[in-house]
Amino acid sequence: METKRVVIKVGTNVLTNKDNRILGPILRELVRQISVLYERNIETILVSSGSAIAGKEILGETNIDDSSIRRQVYSSVGQPRMMRHYYSLFHDYGMRCAQVLATKRDFDAGKHRENMINCYEGLLSEGVVPIANEDDAVSLTMSMFSDNDELASLVAELLDADRLIILSDTDGLYTGHPDDENSKKLTEVTVDQNVEQYVQASVKKEGEGRGGMASKLKIAKGTARKNIPTYIANGKRENVIVDIVDNKEVGTKFIH
Structure with missing residues (x-):
């Protein structure tokens, strides 16, 4: 399968x-792999988490009781820091990046959607790597993504991507908990295959939060139904992105 455009979500x-x-070092390795795709003329769109954590590193604990407002504040403070990291790293590899903010409503049919497509296509035509993020300042309730997996899926559909790669801290979907020696990793899953039964057994013991395996499975199947092969793989695995693009057996692949 030839790949010309890929969306990568990193959790x-x-x-x-x-x-x-x-x-x-993880950020640098991520950018290095994107630079390899760039040299192959493969367009890459990055959906990156981490802004809330970066914001908390700067602000520390706050006096804001409302969890939604607290997340908005942390993310708003952390976004520039994450972009500074990415700008510097991409510059080291002779590349440029840009931030594209959106809410869920922006993907509805209409002028906002058309404007987003034009922006992304313009950036990609200039060899710029778009970094997609939720517009946290205005994204609450109905305009909020369930998580960045959903944002990545919508971007992949919006731009007719050839692949969606969801990078997590697990090697893919297992038949049980990943640490259980009797668990087996599923290398390929079709959208009609009943694998939901494995999710509860495969989540971490502390439970899953926003963007857990249940969400990833739902998003992966939904994206695959749109004929965009989707992968859940370990983002800390060496060369994981390039290996997936090279069709090596990495992570769990979801197909129609």
Whole structure:
């Protein structure tokens, strides 16, 4: 399968350590792999988590009781820091990046959707890597994405991507908990295959939050139904993005 355009979503658990600190080497490896795709003339759109964590690194604990407002504040403060990281790293590889903010409503049919397409296509035509993020300042309730997996799926559909790669801290979907020696990783799943039964057994013992495996499975199947092969893979695995594009057996692949 020839790949000309790919959307990559990288989750917070990939970008941070156990102390919730942003991992510079992981960011650099992510950008290095995108530079490899760039040299192959493969257009890449990045959907990156991490802004809320980056914001908390700057602000520390706040006096804001409302969790939604607190997340907005952390994300708003953290966005420039994440973009500064990305700008510097892409510059090191002779590349440029740009931030594209959106709410869920922007993907509805109409002028906002058309404007987004034009912006993305313009950036890609100039060799600029768009970094998609939720517009946290105005994204609440109905205009809020369930998580960045949903944002990545909508961007992949919007831009007719050839693949969607969802990078998590697990190697894919397992038949049980990943640490259980009797669990097996599913290498390929069709949209009609009943694998939901495995999700509860495969989640981490502390439970899943926003963007957990249940959400990823739903998003992966939904995107695959639109004829966009979707992958759930370990973002900390060496060369994971390039290996997926090279059709190596990495992670769990979802197909129609």
